[in-house]
Amino acid sequence: MMSPEFNLVLPESLPEALAALADHAPDVAPWAGGTNLQVDLRGGSYRVGTVVGLDRVAGLDEIRRENGSVHLGARVTLADVLREPLLKEAGPSLVESAWHFAGAPIRNLATVAGNVAYGSPAGDAVPPLMALGAEVVLESKGGTRAVPMEGFFMHVRKTVRQPDELITALRWPVPPTHSAEAFYKLGLRKGDAISVVCVAVQLVRGEDGGCSQARIALGAVAPIVIRAHEAEIKLVGEALTPSLIGEAAREAAEECSPIGDIRGSAAYRRRMVEVLVSRTVTQAWNELVGV
Amino acid sequence: MEPRTITLTVNGRRQATSLMPNTTLLDALRSLGHFDVKNGCEKGDCGACAVLLDGKTVNSCLVLAWQAEGHVITTVAGLGTSENPHPVQRAFVKSGGIQCGYCTPGMIISAVSLLRENPDPSKDDIRHALGGNLCRCTGYTRIFTAVQTAAAEMARE
Incomplete structure (x- = not known):
């Protein structure tokens, strides 16, 4: 079956790509891996006049360390994330999410930036990036801006990206020395599954031995991926104990607003948020204190 | 929307064909006679249409044929022959x-x-x-x- 008609532009440089987006905006969509876009075009849930393919644009496939930050280019695929040694240290929760992401044929096409751009609450790359404190780098003919992950999503499939803007990179601070990340995806099967609940955390341990910073990001339990701020507040300033972690996990379950669907009821999702926040925070803390 | 003549390199053979921009690699391959590439779900779930693109497994239903120009495509029939299978x-x-x-x-x-x-x-x-x-x-x-x-x-x- 054919998709509805569209024009395909295949620019060879970033300025050309940004010019193409500007020329055709708002009836234009960038195509990085295309694994969501093609499905929506073919299924008829989305129509667009012009598609700008990024495959030939040079310089968008880099993962590098730059001034204390990790820079991950727009064309980096989930398979690239699994192969990149730098990310084992500087983004272990993102690597973990890439391992559980769809299946191999998708991981070779789908990009991390595309997963962010799509704005699904069940985009599995988003919670790790949010817990790592990432920002989204948006470029257009008019200039460049960086938006923190928490400010990028507005509603299901709605983001602050303008039609003439391209996510050119994702950027986050290299995790500090005494920090640990954890990730858990609950799906109905191990591969090729959409998250029922997805949790990513980053904890930092201060010089006094307590938890000095906590970020908890929850996927698939609200219209957008959210931070569990109240739960984080419970954790900061203390050496973590099972009872404290339990309190924070209950707080996180209060903070989310899941729906019920074919993958799980709202009540089940809320309960799993509690279980999985407790599990991931415990895992990260144990790593920090050397258990 | 205008068709364009592109050249695809499939199992070591170059094949030229005129295609619309919204034609998937899956449809292009089957229209060129590569029926060993199967059409399953057409949304990247089932993997029946998987081919190697520059050695990497991809779902050919999620790649546009124009994008595959200049790349090396291998289908299952390109891996071996009946006499000498992979x-x-x-x-x-x-x-x-x-x-x-x-x-x-x-x-x-x-x-x-x-x-x-x-x-x-x-x-x-x-x-x-x-x-x-x-x-x-x-x-x-x-x-x-x-x-x-x-x-x-x-x-x-």
């Missing part, structure tokens, strides 16, 4: 890793891609590599056996 193809026959056969081309493509990157995979590695290929007949057991058999045979060769 060790993975041989192992699927020997282990009975085939029932209706519809998922087999994609399964073999994914298995070959796995064994090129990881010649000695664990059971988990095999499951992980085949996670994007659905089989509704076999229960997967003999498919795993086939991949293990192929890995062992390729290690001996």
Whole structure:
């Protein structure tokens, strides 16, 4: 079956790509891996006049360390994330999410930036990036801006990206020395599954031995991926104990607003948020204190 | 929307064809006679249409044909011949890793891609590599056996 008609532009440089987006905006969509876009075009849930393919644009496939930050280019695929040694240290929760992401044929096409751009609450790359404190780098003919992950999503499939803007990179601070990340995806099967609940955390341990910073990001339990701020507040300033972690996990379950669907009821999702926040925070803390 | 004549390199052969921009690589390959590439779900779930693009497994239903120009495409028929099959193809026959056969081309493509990157995979590695290929007949057991058999045979060769 054919998709509805569209024009395909295949620019060879970033300025050309940004010019193409500007020329055709708002009836234009960038195509990085295309694994969501093609499905929506073919299924008829989305129509667009012009598609700008990024495959030939040079310089968008880099993962590098730059001034204390990790820079991950727009064309980096989930398979690239699994192969990149730098990310084992500087983004272990993102690597973990890439391992559980769809299946191999998708991981070779789908990009991390595309997963962010799509704005699904069940985009599995988003919670790790949010817990790592990432920002989204948006470029257009008019200039460049960086938006923190928490400010990028507005509603299901709605983001602050303008039609003439391209996510050119994702950027986050290299995790500090005494920090640990954890990730858990609950799906109905191990591969090729959409998250029922997805949790990513980053904890930092201060010089006094307590938890000095906590970020908890929850996927698939609200219209957008959210931070569990109240739960984080419970954790900061203390050496973590099972009872404290339990309190924070209950707080996180209060903070989310899941729906019920074919993958799980709202009540089940809320309960799993509690279980999985407790599990991931415990895992990260144990790593920090050397258990 | 205007068609364009593009050249695809499939199993070592260059084939020119005029295609619309919204034509998928899957449709292009089948229109060029490569019926060994199967059309399953057309949304990247089932892996029946998997081919190697520059050596990497991709769902050809999610790639636009224009984007595949200039890249090397290998379908399951490009891996071996009836007289001289690829060790993975041989192992699927020997282990009975085939029932209706519809998922087999994609399964073999994914298995070959796995064994090129990881010649000695664990059971988990095999499951992980085949996670994007659905089989509704076999229960997967003999498919795993086939991949293990192929890995062992390729290690001996």
